[in-house]
Each structure stands twice: as structure tokens, then as C-alpha cells.
Amino acid sequence: MKARLRFVKLGEMQYIGHLDLMRYFQKLFRRSGLYMSYSKGFNPHQIMSFASPLGVGLTSIGEYLDISLESLGEHTESEWIDIINARSNGLILVTAFMIMPDDTKPSMSLLGAASYRVELFSEDAVKDVERFFYGNESIVYIKETKKSKKEIDLRKEIPILSADYNVFSDEMSKICIYDHDYEKKYIDAGEKGCIYMLCRAGSVLNIKPEMLFDIYGKITGYQIMRLDMLSGEDKYVSMSVG
Amino acid sequence: MDRKLALERNILMSVEKPARYIGNEINMVKKDLNDIDIRFCMCFPDVYEIGMSHLGIQILYDMFNKRDDTYCERVYSPWKDLDEIMRRENIPLFALESQQPVKDFDFLGITLQYEMCYTNVLQVLDLSQIPLFAADRGNDDPIVIGGGPCSYNPEPLADFFDIFYIGEGETVYDELLDLYKDMRNKDYDRHEFLRKAAMIEGLYVPSLYSVEYDANGLISSFEPIYEELPHKIRKQAATDLEEYYPKNPLVPYIKVTQDRAVLEIMRGCIRGCRFCQAGMIYRPLRERNADYLKSLAGEMIDSTGYEEISLSSLSSSDCSCIKEMVYYLIDEFSDKKVNISLPSLRIDAFSLDVMSKVQDIRKSSLTFAPEAGSQRMRDVINKGLTEEIILSGAMDAFKSGWNRVKLYFMLGLPTETYDDIEAIAKLAESIAEEYYTIPKEERNGKVNIVVSTSLFVPKPFTPFQWVSMNKAEEFTDKKGFLMSKIKEQLNQKSIKYNCHDSEVSVLEGVFARGDRRCAKVIYSAYKKGCMFDSWSEFFDAGKWEEAFLENDIDPSFYTARERSTGEMLPWDFIDIGVTKEFLIREYENSKKAVVTPNCKEKCSGCGASSYLKGGCRF
Numbered sequence: 001m002k003a004r005l006r007f008v009k010l011g012e013m014q015y016i017g018h019l020d021l022m023r024y025f026q027k028l029f030r031r032s033g034l035y036m037s038y039s040k041g042f043n044p045h046q047i048m049s050f051a052s053p054l055g056v057g058l059t060s061i062g063e064y065l066d067i068s069l070e071s072l073g074e075h076t077e078s079e080w081i082d083i084i085n086a087r088s089n090g091l092i093l094v095t096a097f098m099i100m101p102d103d104t105k106p107s108m109s110l111l112g113a114a115s116y117r118v119e120l121f122s123e124d125a126v127k128d129v130e131r132f133f134y135g136n137e138s139i140v141y142i143k144e145t146k147k148s149k150k151e152i153d154l155r156k157e158i159p160i161l162s163a164d165y166n167v168f169s170d171e172m173s174k175i176c177i178y179d180h181d182y183e184k185k186y187i188d189a190g191e192k193g194c195i196y197m198l199c200r201a202g203s204v205l206n207i208k209p210e211m212l213f214d215i216y217g218k219i220t221g222y223q224i225m226r227l228d229m230l231s232g233e234d235k236y237v238s239m240s241v242g
Numbered sequence: 243m244d245r246k247l248a249l250e251r252n253i254l255m256s257v258e259k260p261a262r263y264i265g266n267e268i269n270m271v272k273k274d275l276n277d278i279d280i281r282f283c284m285c286f287p288d289v290y291e292i293g294m295s296h297l298g299i300q301i302l303y304d305m306f307n308k309r310d311d312t313y314c315e316r317v318y319s320p321w322k323d324l325d326e327i328m329r330r331e332n333i334p335l336f337a338l339e340s341q342q343p344v345k346d347f348d349f350l351g352i353t354l355q356y357e358m359c360y361t362n363v364l365q366v367l368d369l370s371q372i373p374l375f376a377a378d379r380g381n382d383d384p385i386v387i388g389g390g391p392c393s394y395n396p397e398p399l400a401d402f403f404d405i406f407y408i409g410e411g412e413t414v415y416d417e418l419l420d421l422y423k424d425m426r427n428k429d430y431d432r433h434e435f436l437r438k439a440a441m442i443e444g445l446y447v448p449s450l451y452s453v454e455y456d457a458n459g460l461i462s463s464f465e466p467i468y469e470e471l472p473h474k475i476r477k478q479a480a481t482d483l484e485e486y487y488p489k490n491p492l493v494p495y496i497k498v499t500q501d502r503a504v505l506e507i508m509r510g511c512i513r514g515c516r517f518c519q520a521g522m523i524y525r526p527l528r529e530r531n532a533d534y535l536k537s538l539a540g541e542m543i544d545s546t547g548y549e550e551i552s553l554s555s556l557s558s559s560d561c562s563c564i565k566e567m568v569y570y571l572i573d574e575f576s577d578k579k580v581n582i583s584l585p586s587l588r589i590d591a592f593s594l595d596v597m598s599k600v601q602d603i604r605k606s607s608l609t610f611a612p613e614a615g616s617q618r619m620r621d622v623i624n625k626g627l628t629e630e631i632i633l634s635g636a637m638d639a640f641k642s643g644w645n646r647v648k649l650y651f652m653l654g655l656p657t658e659t660y661d662d663i664e665a666i667a668k669l670a671e672s673i674a675e676e677y678y679t680i681p682k683e684e685r686n687g688k689v690n691i692v693v694s695t696s697l698f699v700p701k702p703f704t705p706f707q708w709v710s711m712n713k714a715e716e717f718t719d720k721k722g723f724l725m726s727k728i729k730e731q732l733n734q735k736s737i738k739y740n741c742h743d744s745e746v747s748v749l750e751g752v753f754a755r756g757d758r759r760c761a762k763v764i765y766s767a768y769k770k771g772c773m774f775d776s777w778s779e780f781f782d783a784g785k786w787e788e789a790f791l792e793n794d795i796d797p798s799f800y801t802a803r804e805r806s807t808g809e810m811l812p813w814d815f816i817d818i819g820v821t822k823e824f825l826i827r828e829y830e831n832s833k834k835a836v837v838t839p840n841c842k843e844k845c846s847g848c849g850a851s852s853y854l855k856g857g858c859r860f
């Protein structure tokens with residue numbers, strides 16, 4: 001049985017790296033008594049995969065984890081959420097537990113975009129970034145790997161960018177299907193000093209908000225929160241929507 | 243409780259593994275500071291991953307926090323990167339739970355697990371902004387308490403600590419905390435408190451004892467400065483091991499050295515190896531009841547979610563419930579995919595059966611600790627292991643499919659000759675040859691033998707506490723000699739050799755058997771920047787050499803000099819139950835290479851049974 005969990009990673013949990021987070025979930029699921037499926041072999045491990053690793057220093061309200069279960073046992077999905085969260089630390093919390101059809105592809109392979117909030121802690125900085133982004137026809141970021149150099153036009157790869165949350169969510173509604181109400185539980189729409197953006201994502205090309213700030217320079221000490229992850233190419237659907 | 247981290251985000255983002263400093267691990271105890279009378283900060287003076295792996299702190303953390311009036315928090319040595327930032331920005335060292343400065347606590351308890359952490363003790367005090375010397379502390383500074391195995395000779399650290407707790411923490415800590423609470427509420431005076439604390443059995447307040455030396459630098463007198471104080475400090479040993487055990491141990495976020503639930507099945511050891519300090523100071527032997535252990539194992543796995551549980555003791559094969567426990571755990575936990583790890587198990591039919599069930603034979607290696615190469619040398623150290631036992635154990639293991647063997651030895655043991663060292667190489671060769679007697683088609687590839695030698699450091703409260711320790715040059719010669727002998731063996735390509743650093747071992751030897759005069763060397767070395775001395779990338783032998791020279795202290799006075807059994811030793815004021823007469827008897831037996839039977843075979847009257855009503859029971 002396949003399941004997809006959405007979870008949040010808040011506050012100081014930003015300092016926990018991806019591998020440690022994976023180990024955290026393995027122990028959390030054991031404490032919770034979830035009927036996880038294990039791989040075969042001498043050192044069996046729980047079958048789980050993340051949609052996309054979150055870097056150290058980022059928080060999130062929209063992380064996705066695929067797991068394999070033997071069964072749900074005596075509890076419903078929502079009961080499992082309560083059981084798991086009661087055994088977690090208050091900062092890593094499961095917010096959706098979805099049983100998926102057996103032929104579902106891994107979230108990782110479906111990923112097409114991710115939305116973010118970047119706190120810049122300064123209204124002036126926010127205006128400057130917006131001006132910089134919309135004032136340029138193209139913003140080229142050069143991604144260097146061991147083998148190649150790749151030019152990425154961030155103007156094309158970041159379909160939505162706004163300092164106003166309401167503008168951002170209006171734009172999002174035009175091309176995305178996602179859970180507004182969920183997001184609004186964590187976001188204060190009137191909060192100043194933040195930039196909201198939707199970035200293309202995936203295994204081939206993964207745009208990170210940091211890329212824009214790397215080019216722009218001048219700004220340090222910003223705090224990024226991932227809001228959601230979505231599948232699709234030009235039109236997107238949140239991973240929390242079936 | 244909304245906690246504010248002590249370190250700003252930009253600092254946490256600039257250091258390696260920021261999760262070392264954020265606390266909030268699973269099973270961390272949270273308390274409202276308004277309800278608390280006593281704040282106790284427990285410290286392991288090494289990096290987080292090492293400190294979090296230590297069972298003793300987990301036990302004390304649980305025990306202190308059972309008291310409603312006490313909040314026990316934790317602190318570890320900040321790694322070098324953060325250490326530099328904290329000094330530069332004048333950030334006081336903080337406890338992980340509340341993220342508040344350690345200097346505001348009532349107590350700072352530091353566990354002393356190995357001598358090479360002594361400069362880190364000073365680092366922790368310094369970063370906490372607590373005066374390094376006990377004499378400079380005032381009423382508002384925390385009471386600094388030392389404990390753990392190194393406190394069985396606390397003298398090199400005497401100037402830096404207010405109190406040493408000698409022995410196991412389970413016994414008199416409540417008494418100390420009650421006394422403190424009572425005195426703190428009135429007109430508190432630090433000195434008065436320490437004077438009263440020194441009357442509690444097992445507590446040693448170094449500032450209340452004075453030491454004098456004769457013309458040769460030997461101790462001539464060791465006396466309390468007040469009449470009422472005890473001349474001898476009696477080691478504390480828990481008589482009922484069923485009273486405290488942490489059922490909800492802390493679970494770190496990052497991978498630590500001991501990344502599993504640890505179940506202590508037994509304390510003490512019956513073997514009486516003459517080099518082994520743990521084998522003496524943790525006497526008498528006390529075993530936990532199998533039913534109690536079974537229920538603990540289940541509770542710990544449920545509360546932590548660990549995928550591995552380890553049975554811990556000095557010599558698990560000697561535990562009377564070991565078979566019952568191991569087969570119980572295999573039955574109970576295999577469905578839950580919980581691994582079982584069994585360190586310190588002797589190689590025999592039982593352990594091979596168990597290990598073939600719990601490990602992947604192709605990936606694991608077997609460990610033997612003969613400690614010495616020749617039978618004569620093994621008799622000197624009372625390691626009751628013969629070459630036949632080793633070879634037949636290895637053969638059984640090879641037949642079961644193992645082809646990797648680790649062998650642990652010591653160099654520099656008392657009376658050691660070059661023949662004894664050569665015997666190490668020959669023993670490794672014999673094991674390799676044993677492997678190749680198996681028909682080729684039944685063998686699992688090539689045999690792989692790893693020989694490791696540590697360098698023998700004489701420790702207090704062992705029959706070897708009087709012996710001369712080798713100098714660094716001698717160790718270096720011996721290592722070279724052993725390497726050349728291994729190269730002469732027929733199967734030398736199958737034998738790999740690892741060895742310890744000579745300089746570090748000599749330094750360990752100084753502090754293991756040092757006295758109060760060593761404190762200034764530790765202080766000088768720390769001021770020169772020595773820290774994390776047990777980490778080879780940081781150990782700086784040159785700075786230590788300067789520190790000895792500047793203070794006019796000759797390390798070989800403490801290491802290479804053979805002491806007479808009549809000499810007053812720096813740690814003689816401690817009574818560990820095991821008597822000096824027994825240690826002398828064992829020392830004499832070692833010179834004659836006479837083996838002493840283990841406690842289960844025959845009682846040798848060591849004296850430790852005085853801790854148990856009705857004596858030891860086997």
C-alpha cells in the first residue's frame with residue numbers, strides 16, 4: 001500500500017539535514033507503530049522517498065514523503081496523523097496522509113514546481129528585488145557542475161514573483177491547483193518584507209530561490225520557507241491534491 | 243514552551259553540524275523554570291556526537307529530572323569552529339535545553355571519561371565564563387563537580403573543581419542537592435556549603451585537603467584542613483541496580499557514535515585483568531535481573547524508535563542471563579526489524595550462533611582481545627585466554643563463514659621482552675594459517691587480519707599502578723619492531739597493522755597517575771591553545787612539551803619511574819573497596835606470571851564485597 005504524507009519542518013528544524021531527517025522519520029514511524037514495509041535483505045530498511053530534499057537553513061510547510069505500508073491496521077489516516085504528531089517534536093508535523101493508487105509514480109519524478117516565501121526582513125529590499133526581477137528581460141544564472149556549465153534564465157524559470165501575498169496567490173490560482181486554506185494557516189498575508197515565488201523544479205532543472213539572490217547580491221541573512229510542491233509543466237497541481 | 247536559541251541564525255549557518263547546538267531532541271526533558279529550585283548542567287567535555295553516546299549522562303539526566311525541584315540540562319564542548327566564534331563575540335556557553343548560560347546554573351557536573359579531555363574541561367569553564375580555578379569562584383558561580391573514571395585520581399584537576407563525586411552517581415546526589423537547597427535558601431556561603439558537602443560519603447572537596455611533598459618530590463602528607471573531615475573518601479556503588487534506568491533516553495537528530503538504545507546488563511567484572519582499571523573500580527559485580535531487562539528493552543525501543551539495541555557490560559559472556567536475554571531479544575525484535583549488537587562477547591559456540599543470526603557474516607568481522615602475544619605475557623596480565631582457545635575460536639568462526647578477524651594487543655606491558663612482541667606477529671600468522679587449512683572450495687575468499695596495538699598506560703587502582711611506563715621512544719621502537727616482524731610472516735599480506743600515537747599515550751600516563759602539581763601544565767597547555775587532545779588532527783605534542791618545560795615538570799617522574807609499594811600515591815585517600823593489600827598481592831603474582839582465578843571460580847578476597855550485604859553471590 002502506498003501513501004503520500006505532507007509534512008511541515010519549522011523553526012530550528014531548519015538545521016537538520018536531509019539524511020538526518022530521513023533517520024528522524026524512520027524512528028518516528030517506529031515509535032508510532034505504523035506498519036511500514038521494509039526492503040528485503042540482511043539490513044532491511046523502511047521504504048520511503050522524499051519529493052525533494054530541503055536544504056539546511058530552509059523551513060517548509062509543504063514537504064512530501066512517499067512511504068510503503070503493509071496496512072493501515074486499526075487506525076484511519078487522520079488517526080495516524082494524530083498518533084505520529086503526538087510522538088514528534090512539535091516542529092516536524094504531518095499535515096496530510098493520503099493513500100495512493102498502487103501505480104502512483106514517486107513524488108520525486110512528478111515534481112514540476114515549488115512555491116516559496118523568502119523573508120528579507122526589509123521592505124526596501126523587497127521593492128529592490130521586485131524591480132530587479134521585472135526590470136530585466138532575462139536574468140541569467142550560470143550553473144556549474146563538474147562536467148558542464150549551464151545557463152539558466154531565471155525570468156523564464158520563475159513564473160511568479162511578488163512581494164504581495166494576495167497578488168501572488170491570485171497569480172498562483174491562474175496556473176495552479178493547490179490548497180489555499182492550508183497555506184493561509186501558516187502565512188500572514190499582510191506581513192511585510194517578504195517575497196513570494198513559484199520556481200520550476202524537478203530532477204533535470206531545479207530552480208532555487210537562492211539563485212536569484214546570488215545574482216542580485218546585496219542581500220544576506222534571508223530566510224526561505226518552502227510553501228508547496230507541485231506536479232505538472234505549465235499548469236501545476238499541488239502534490240496534496242490527489 | 244517557545245525557546246529562543248542562544249545562537250543567531252547566521253552563526254548556526256556558518257558552523258559545521260548546527261544541530262549540535264539546538265537541543266530539543268526526542269525525550270528531552272522540558273520544565274518550567276519557575277518551578278525549579280536547583281539547576282544542574284551536566285557536561286561531557288567533548289563534541290556532541292561523543293558526549294551523546296555516553297550512558298552515564300543518560301542515567302544521571304533521568305535521575306536528576308525525576309526530582310521536581312531540579313532541572314538537569316546538558317552541555318558539550320563546542321567544536322573548534324563555534325569555539326572561535328563564541329570567544330570572538332563573547333557569547334557565553336549555554337545549556338541545550340533552556341539555551342541559557344551555564345554560568346547561571348547552580349551546578350555544573352563534568353564527567354571525566356578519559357585524561358585527554360582535560361583541556362576541554364577548561365574550555366567549557368572558560369566559554370561558560372566561570373573562573374577556571376575553584377579558588378577564584380564566588381557565591382554566584384556554579385558549584386563545579388567532577389565524576390567518572392578519571393575522578394579515581396582527581397588530583398591533576400584538583401585546582402579546577404569544587405567537588406569530585408567518587409563512584410556511581412546513583413547513591414548520594416540526592417543528599418548533596420538537598421543540602422544545597424537547604425543552605426541556598428539561607429545566608430549562603432560557598433565555603434560553608436563545600437565544608438558540609440565534604441562530610442557526605444563519597445564526596446571529595448580538594449580545597450579542604452592539603453598536600454605536602456618531600457625533598458624527592460614524593461608526597462609526604464595528605465591531610466584534611468578541618469578536623470571533622472574524613473581522611474579517606476569511600477567510593478560510592480549502587481547496591482540496587484533496579485532503581486534507576488533511563489527508559490526514555492534522548493534520541494539525537496544527528497548520527498552519533500553510539501546510535502542505538504543501550505541496555506546495561508551488568509556492572510563490574512569478574513575477570514581481574516591486571517591492566518584494567520574498570521575491572522577494579524566497578525567492583526563488586528552486580529547483575530541486573532533478566533525480567534527487568536526484558537521490560538526495559540521493550541520500553542526503550544518504544545520510546546526511542548531506535549532500530550538497534552546494544553547489550554552493554556565489561557564482559558557480557560560472564561553475565562548469567564546473557565543467553566536468555568539474547569535469545570529473547572532475537573525472538574521479540576526480529577519482526578520489528580530491531581538489530582541487536584553485542585560488544586564485549588567472547589568468541590565461543592554461543593556467540594558465533596548468535597552473531598550468525600544477528601549480523602551479515604560477509605560484512606562483519608570478529609574481534610579477539612588477547613591483549614598480549616605470548617602465553618607468559620598473558621599470564622602476567624592475568625588474561626585467562628590461551629592460544630588454543632583463540633585458534634579454535636577463530637577456526638569455528640572461519641567454518642561458519644567469517645574471514646575477517648580483528649586482534650587487539652597492548653605494547654609496553656610490564657616485563658615485556660622483544661620475544662613477547664614477536665609473539666604477536668606469530669599469533670596473527672597462526673590464525674591466518676589456521677584459515678588456510680580449510681579446503682579452498684569451502685573458504686570464503688582470502689583471510690583478512692587486522693592487528694591493533696594500544697600502548698599500555700598504568701592506571702590507579704590496578705595491580706600495575708606502581709610500574710614503569712614505557713617512554714615515547716621505546717613505544718616507537720616497539721611499534722617498528724612489530725611491524726618488521728609482521729612483514730616476516732608467511733601470510734603478511736593478509737595482516738594489517740594499526741597502532742596508537744606514542745605521545746598521546748605518554749600524556750595520558752602523566753595525568754592518569756599525576757598529582758596536584760600537574761594542574762599548571764594543563765592550564766599552560768590550554769592557554770597555548772591545546773584542546774580536543776584526543777582528536778589526532780588537533781593534538782599538538784610541541785605545545786604540551788613547552789607546557790611541561792615552562793612549569794619545570796618532568797613527565798617521566800609520573801610515567802617512567804617505578805614506584806615502591808610503600809610510596810604514598812596521589813589517589814591513596816580514595817577507598818574503592820578493593821584493598822591495597824590485594825593489589826600488592828596481584829602485583830607480586832604478575833611478576834611470577836601466576837594467574838589468579840576469576841571471581842566465579844574462587845574468591846580472591848579483593849575487599850569489594852564490603853559493598854554488598856552478605857557479600858558477592860555467584
